[in-house]
């Protein structure tokens with residue numbers, strides 16, 4: 001007994017030292033010695049974040065949208081505004097009274113919508129010539145024209161005030177009008193624009209589509225890549241690389257060679273962004289062959305300004321500053337993937353603080369870059385497009401270089417991401433994501449969980465043209481349980497994250513249905529059509545019910561919306577409009593095909 005008593009201070013001391021060591025090791029592992037790349041933000045964004053925190057304390061959590069505050073613009077110089085802000089009275093708890101804060105905002109800040117002007121697109125006509133020729137049903141034609149008319153509600157031009165004093169605004173000055181997603185997303189978004197453009201092409205709005213591409217090109221020239229969205233707080237990251245696909249789609253419809261010539265330098269720059277520095281990962285396959293794939297990696301390690309109070313709260317349970325900084329980078333990187341947030345990026349599907357986006361080689365990204373392995377599938381796609389473009393403008397050397405690059409990406413996707421037992425492509429977890437050494441492939445590092453993105457490479461020609469492969473993948477998709485009453489679910493994991501079950505998103509439906517259709521087999525075509533019909537019905541039924549298009553839908557039941565966000569009647573949502581019109585253009589709607597949920 002006595003012996004134990006005398007040992008306890010020693011044991012206590014031992015554990016004390018051990019816990020200090022653990023904290024120290026954690027700190028080092030988080031990387032204060034090597035904090036990783038950061039793109040600094042502007043003084044205005046920093047001030048608006050402080051305002052957001054102050055407003056949260058003053059107004060409380062009910063209906064509080066943190067993004068609203070970083071979308072406000074200045075009426076006077078920042079220094080004058082900050083001086084007045086600092087003089088605001090504080091109550092006993094240290095927060096600014098709501099009344100005083102409202103008064104300050106009224107006097108010094110302009111509302112979030114004020115830096116954008118609603119404009120009618122120059123090429124909008126109420127009834128375009130040869131509109132959706134395959135749609136026979138009068139009800140569907142009438143509804144499609146309503147959806148088409150919603151482009152007018154979503155078209156914005158940057159106001160003259162932003163061009164005059166860009167330092168007063170977080171909105172970035174873009175030359176051409178844009179179609180925005182809508183609701184709280186008041187600015188243009190990168191990957192949304194791909195499906196918006198698909199819809200604009202169905203609506204014969206070629207000038208608006210081209211203008212959006214020229215805006216993205218201008219962002220590449222200024223920042224080196226298309227930004228997540230056109231705001232000063234999005235400069236630290238991009239979104240899934242679909243610019244080349246936008247260019248190819250518009251070119252295929254309009255034969256506009258000027259667009260090709262003007263796009264190519266920007267596409268090459270963007271390709272470099274995804275295939276160099278922190279985005280590039282070298283990995284050796286089981287045969288000892290080296291490959292190069294891409295990953296999402298935001299150059300940021302603070303809470304995202306547009307979600308500052310939420311990210312800060314999420315990180316609050318972490319033990320150290322550097323653990324928090326690491327999580328913030330993973331959050332911003334998940335936003336770069338377009339899928340913020342999803343269990344795809346989480347080590348523990350019930351704990352958002354285990355986000356580890358930068359440790360993953362994603363199938364869809366790499367397919368986008370082959371169009372480039374499937375988080376690896378997204379990157380492969382872009383290389384093919386660039387080769388087509390370079391040929392079209394007579395640049396055979398560039399074309400050849402990208403043909404080789406696309407073959408290399410295809411091989412990398414086959415060796416690292418393909419899983420021959422599941423007949424799916426699987427995201428790959430890097431064991432030591434910060435190492436600059438060549439990683440060694442290990443079968444157990446493939447993420448065996450089911451995500452719709454495991455089928456994304458179907459969207460890329462070298463895969464969709466392989467009949468045997470398509471057959472295996474189609475069976476796997478059919479048996480997966482992902483195809484539900486209202487379309488394809490993003491995953492079957494009910495995690496509460498928005499890019500998981502039960503949410504269905506427009507990009508997922510379209511990418512997979514189009515991939516199946518392009519493969520041309522009877523079964524694949526049937527499933528593609530089934531997905532398109534389910535998705536179109538869901539949009540139709542929800543539209544008739546609510547008068548609005550929604551950002552996402554609940555796939556369990558035809559016509560249910562995914563909730564979240566405010567969708568007023570007579571509003572569209574960019575990519576939902578786009579995919580509905582694109583589906584109707586491709587698949588049509590026979591007169592006898594029902595529109596209700598039976």
Ligand SMILES: OC[C@H]1O[C@H](O[C@H]2O[C@H](CO)[C@@H](O)[C@H](O)[C@H]2O)[C@H](O)[C@@H](O)[C@@H]1O
Pocket residue numbers: 067181185189191192228229304306307335336338339340341
């Ligand atoms: O405000 C939080 C996040 O909002 C955006 O993400 C979501 O909306 C985008 C626009 O429709 C869409 O592109 C993205 O896939 C959605 O998850 C934004 O892109 C994020 O960066 C932002 O943190």
